[in-house]
Amino acid sequence: MHYARGGAWRGxxxxxxxxxxxxxxxxxxxxxxxxxxxxxxxxxxxxxxxxPPDLSGPTAEEREAKQRGYFTDTLLTxxxxxxxxxxxxxxxxxxxxxxxxxxxxxxACPAMVQKMMAARAELGSExxxxxxxxxxxxxxQRDTPAELRNFAHRMGAVDPEWVFLTGSQENVDLIVKxxxxxxxxxxxxxxxxxxxxVKADRWRKLSPTVSPKGIAQHLRSLEKTEIFSAQPVPxxxxxxxx
Numbered sequence: 388m389h390y391a392r393g394g395a396w397r398g399x400x401x402x403x404x405x406x407x408x409x410x411x412x413x414x415x416x417x418x419x420x421x422x423x424x425x426x427x428x429x430x431x432x433x434x435x436x437x438x439p440p441d442l443s444g445p446t447a448e449e450r451e452a453k454q455r456g457y458f459t460d461t462l463l464t465x466x467x468x469x470x471x472x473x474x475x476x477x478x479x480x481x482x483x484x485x486x487x488x489x490x491x492x493x494x495a496c497p498a499m500v501q502k503m504m505a506a507r508a509e510l511g512s513e514x515x516x517x518x519x520x521x522x523x524x525x526x527x528q529r530d531t532p533a534e535l536r537n538f539a540h541r542m543g544a545v546d547p548e549w550v551f552l553t554g555s556q557e558n559v560d561l562i563v564k565x566x567x568x569x570x571x572x573x574x575x576x577x578x579x580x581x582x583x584x585v586k587a588d589r590w591r592k593l594s595p596t597v598s599p600k601g602i603a604q605h606l607r608s609l610e611k612t613e614i615f616s617a618q619p620v621p622x623x624x625x626x627x628x629x
Contacts, residue, residue, distance in 0.1 A: 451479070454588065461561055463523075463554035466535040473562055477550060478585045482518045482610045484593075484602065485581040487568055488551075489526035490538040495578050495595070500542045503580075505599035507546065510606065518606055520549040525563060525576045527553045584609040 460472035488496040524530035535551040568577035583590035589612040
């Protein structure tokens with residue numbers, strides 16, 4: 388595996404008759420124009436959106452320090468038993484698609500993995516360039532690295548840029564909370580996907596109903612996103628997890 392070497396969901400609202408979730412602040416501000424654009428997105432496969440850190444003015448080093456400060460370098464363990472730092476080893480510099488699993492799941496988790504594999508096929512060589520899938524176990528007491536590795540092989544989800552993560556309950560809970568997806572119940576975990584361009588601090592929350600082609604389109608779009616300045620936007624109250 389090759390490794391590259393912030394927030395709560397603010398809620399559910401209705402825009403143009405569609406349910407949208409806004410805004411994952413990651414502890415910073417957001418770009419008003421960009422957020423307004425995303426909140427008026429009429430595609431039914433996306434729940435826009437995650438607002439980025441304020442990138443006006445700081446140097447690249449300062450921006451990176453802000454990102455690391457929010458996401459943290461909390462230690463997790465991958466499916467090969469290697470300890471990784473969440474920001475520096477998993478997220479930094481990547482376009483990522485993050486979702487949440489537990490290996491004893493027999494319905495939603497396998498279905499989402501299959502959908503992500505189809506999106507991976509749709510992306511082809513674009514995926515290997517600078518994209519990464521991140522599957523985080525929300526049942527780390529049972530999901531050892533070996534269990535994650537077996538799950539990945541059973542699903543056919545084996546790729547140098549597909550990282551399955553577990554760790555101590557405390558560390559996993561911290562990261563899941565940072566990502567706004569904590570429920571405290573394994574069987575009632577979030578089934579949304581979080582897509583983001585880490586370098587540009589641009590994030591989206593994708594519905595589990597999005598098609599593989601739709602996932603690929605979102606990742607391509609994020610890959611082209613430039614770094615921009617951010618201004619605060621109002622939050623919309625109360626988020627759904629499933």
